[in-house]
Amino acid sequence: MTGERRVTAMDVARGAGVSRSAVSRAFTPGSPLDAAKRSRILAVAQELGYRPNVLAAGLQGKGRSNLVAVVVGRLHNHFDSDFQAILMEGLARRGKWPLVVAGDPEMIEADILNVLGFPLDALIVRGGSVSAPVVDYCAKLGIPLVVSGRVMAAPRVDCVCGDNAGGAHLAVAALQARGRRRIAYLGGPPQLFSDQERRAGFQAAMAGAGLVPVAEDSADYSFEGGQAAALRLLARAPGLDGLFCGNDAMALGAIAALRDQGRRVPQDISVIGFDDISIAPWPGIDLSTLRNDAAATVAELLRLLETRLEDPSGPARVVRIPTRFIARNTH
Amino acid sequence: MTGERRVTAMDVARGAGVSRSAVSRAFTPGSPLDAAKRSRILAVAQELGYRPNVLAAGLQGKGRSNLVAVVVGRLHNHFDSDFQAILMEGLARRGKWPLVVAGDPEMIEADILNVLGFPLDALIVRGGSVSAPVVDYCAKLGIPLVVSGRVMAAPRVDCVCGDNAGGAHLAVAALQARGRRRIAYLGGPPQLFSDQERRAGFQAAMAGAGLVPVAEDSADYSFEGGQAAALRLLARAPGLDGLFCGNDAMALGAIAALRDQGRRVPQDISVIGFDDISIAPWPGIDLSTLRNDAAATVAELLRLLETRLEDPSGPARVVRIPTRFIARNTH
DNA sequence: CCCGTATCTGAACACGTGTGCATGATGACC
DNA sequence: GGTCATCATGCACACGTGTTCAGATACGGG
Numbered sequence: 001m002t003g004e005r006r007v008t009a010m011d012v013a014r015g016a017g018v019s020r021s022a023v024s025r026a027f028t029p030g031s032p033l034d035a036a037k038r039s040r041i042l043a044v045a046q047e048l049g050y051r052p053n054v055l056a057a058g059l060q061g062k063g064r065s066n067l068v069a070v071v072v073g074r075l076h077n078h079f080d081s082d083f084q085a086i087l088m089e090g091l092a093r094r095g096k097w098p099l100v101v102a103g104d105p106e107m108i109e110a111d112i113l114n115v116l117g118f119p120l121d122a123l124i125v126r127g128g129s130v131s132a133p134v135v136d137y138c139a140k141l142g143i144p145l146v147v148s149g150r151v152m153a154a155p156r157v158d159c160v161c162g163d164n165a166g167g168a169h170l171a172v173a174a175l176q177a178r179g180r181r182r183i184a185y186l187g188g189p190p191q192l193f194s195d196q197e198r199r200a201g202f203q204a205a206m207a208g209a210g211l212v213p214v215a216e217d218s219a220d221y222s223f224e225g226g227q228a229a230a231l232r233l234l235a236r237a238p239g240l241d242g243l244f245c246g247n248d249a250m251a252l253g254a255i256a257a258l259r260d261q262g263r264r265v266p267q268d269i270s271v272i273g274f275d276d277i278s279i280a281p282w283p284g285i286d287l288s289t290l291r292n293d294a295a296a297t298v299a300e301l302l303r304l305l306e307t308r309l310e311d312p313s314g315p316a317r318v319v320r321i322p323t324r325f326i327a328r329n330t331h
Numbered sequence: 332m333t334g335e336r337r338v339t340a341m342d343v344a345r346g347a348g349v350s351r352s353a354v355s356r357a358f359t360p361g362s363p364l365d366a367a368k369r370s371r372i373l374a375v376a377q378e379l380g381y382r383p384n385v386l387a388a389g390l391q392g393k394g395r396s397n398l399v400a401v402v403v404g405r406l407h408n409h410f411d412s413d414f415q416a417i418l419m420e421g422l423a424r425r426g427k428w429p430l431v432v433a434g435d436p437e438m439i440e441a442d443i444l445n446v447l448g449f450p451l452d453a454l455i456v457r458g459g460s461v462s463a464p465v466v467d468y469c470a471k472l473g474i475p476l477v478v479s480g481r482v483m484a485a486p487r488v489d490c491v492c493g494d495n496a497g498g499a500h501l502a503v504a505a506l507q508a509r510g511r512r513r514i515a516y517l518g519g520p521p522q523l524f525s526d527q528e529r530r531a532g533f534q535a536a537m538a539g540a541g542l543v544p545v546a547e548d549s550a551d552y553s554f555e556g557g558q559a560a561a562l563r564l565l566a567r568a569p570g571l572d573g574l575f576c577g578n579d580a581m582a583l584g585a586i587a588a589l590r591d592q593g594r595r596v597p598q599d600i601s602v603i604g605f606d607d608i609s610i611a612p613w614p615g616i617d618l619s620t621l622r623n624d625a626a627a628t629v630a631e632l633l634r635l636l637e638t639r640l641e642d643p644s645g646p647a648r649v650v651r652i653p654t655r656f657i658a659r660n661t662h
Numbered sequence: 663c664c665c666g667t668a669t670c671t672g673a674a675c676a677c678g679t680g681t682g683c684a685t686g687a688t689g690a691c692c
Numbered sequence: 693g694g695t696c697a698t699c700a701t702g703c704a705c706a707c708g709t710g711t712t713c714a715g716a717t718a719c720g721g722g
Binding site for chain 1: 337338382384385386390396406407415416420423429430435444447449450473554584590591609610613614
C-alpha cells in the first residue's frame, strides 16, 4: 500500500529534485523546460504512478472542463440503449467525458440538480421531461442545455428530435395503401412528448385521409404492454384491420397477441412500429416500421453542442431528423 | 447572459451580506448557523443560481469524490446494454457518479489512462481486457479496480463473473438429454475471456459425456455473424443435430439460417444460446438459453465495490454468478 | 573582460471550497 | 453584577494545479 493520499505533483518534484512548477511544465507540452529534466520528471512520475489531477487543473478557470452530463431515463428500451451507446462513443471521440445520470424518474430530478455541482461544459437530456428549475439553473449557470427526443421552447436551449408527425403520416399512408380503413393507434405513455406528437400526427393524418380511428389505447412501450393493449383493442374493435404502434417493442407484442388470437399478420391485420430497432429486420420478425435514425440524431446533437459551445449566446435551434418508412412484412 | 464566470460562494456572500464561510456552512447540514441567516443565504443562492462546486469541495481531500469510472466496450450487444443500464441505476442509487469510458478498443486504452486523471473512487471495467499498465496505475494510485465478465489474478483486484464453464456443462447436458450426439460449438471472438471459458467448458463437458464435437467455429456475437457461421458449420458437418452458441444473438441468427436451409428447430436440430436477453422469451423467439443474470452480477459488483472501499487493502475476491438453464422451445 | 540577450527556473498567486481556531456576543446561573 | 458556558461568526489555512513574473544562469558578441 502506497498510503491513502493520492500522489501529487509535489511528491514527484521531491523525487526528481526539482520544483513543483517544473513538474507541471513537464506535463504541459508547450512549456519551456530542459529536455533532459523533462524526461527525468516523466520517468519519476511514471515510477510513482502520478497523473495530474484534472479537477484541480480545471479549477484554474481557463478553458473547458470537458465534462458533460448525460441524462437518460430508464434504459430498458432498445432504441434508447442504441442511442446511448452511439452518444457515449461520439462524446468520447470529441474528448468529452460523459457523466451519466440515470434512475427512477422521481430520483432523477434531484440528481440532475446535484450533477450541476460539477463544472459541466453542457447538459444533455434524452427524452423525459426537464423541469423548469433545471432549465432555470442551467441558464443562470451558463451551462448549455441540449435536449433530444423532445422540443422545448426556451432561450438558448437546443433540441434535436425525430419527425414524429411525419412518421405518423407515413404510417397512415402505408396502411391506407394496403386498403386498411379500420385503423387503431397504440401509443406510449401519454405524458411523453414522443407519444403526444405521434398521436397528434396520427389523428391529423387520419382526418386528412377522411378516416376515423376505430380505437386508441396506450401502454408502456414494452412488449408485454403491447400484448395486453392489443387484446383490449381487439375486444373494443373486433373489425380492426390496421394498427399503428408507438414503438417497435409494442408492435412486436401486439403482433404476438394478434396471432395468438388467430389473426394473421399481415394478411388480416397490418401492424406498423416505430424506431426500427436492430432486431426489426431479423428473419421471423421482419417488422414494418419507421426508422428513427439514432446515429443521425446523435450526429446532429453533437453538432448543436459544438455550435453552442462556440457561441454560447446564439439563438436556440431545433433540428428535426427525417423519418423514413421501412416496408417489411407486417403491413 | 450573466457573464462567463461561474457563480461562486463569494458572490452569494456579497449578495447576502455575510462572510463566505457562512455560505459554505449554509450548504453543510451539520454546521452551526443561525436559521434565519441560513434561509436568507439559500434564498440568495437560489436567486443567483449558485451550487457549490463539488470539484473544489472534493479537493479538500476529506472523504470520497463519489466519482466512479465505468469502462464498457462497445455497447451494441443486448446483454451489455442491459448490464450497463442496471449498473448505472445501481451506482446512482448509491450516490456514485458514473463517468463512462466507451469507444473503439484501440481508443479506449488511452482513454482509461486519461480518466485516471480524475480523483476516482474506483474503476469498473466490463468485459474487455485490462492492460497491465492500467492495473499498475490503479495499484499505485490506490484506486480500487473491479472487473466484471472476466477473472484476473492481481492483488486487490476484485472480479465478478458468470459461471461460463458451468453454463456450458448445462448446455451439453440438455442437448444430451434430447438425444443429440452430433454437437457443434459456435463461439464468440476467441480473444474474449467469455469465449475461452465457454469453449473450454463445452469441450470438457463433451469429453465427460464421451462425445466428440463435430465442429467448432467463431463469430462476432452478432445475429449476422451467427447466420453466416451456421451455414459454415452446416457445410462442414451436414449431420449436425445440436448447436451450442456463445450468446443469444448468434443463436437466433443460427436458427434463422438453419430454418432457411430447411432444417426444423428444434425437431431436427437443437439450438441453445447464452445470456437470456430480454427478447429471448418472446413468443415466436422462445429461445432455450442459459441465464446470465445481469441484475445479480451488478448487485455482487456493487457489494464488492463497497467492501473494497471499506477496506482498501483486503484480499482480492472473485465471485461467480451461477448460471441457470432456461428450457424453452429451441432445443 | 563586460554587457546584452535568450532561456531556464522557482517563488508566488489564483482557482473555489470546507473546516479548525480564535474571537466576540449572548444568555444563564449564582 | 459577575462569571462561566454556549454558540454563532469570521479569519486563515489547506487541497493540487496552471501560469505569471522576476531572478538566475548561460551564452555569444564586441
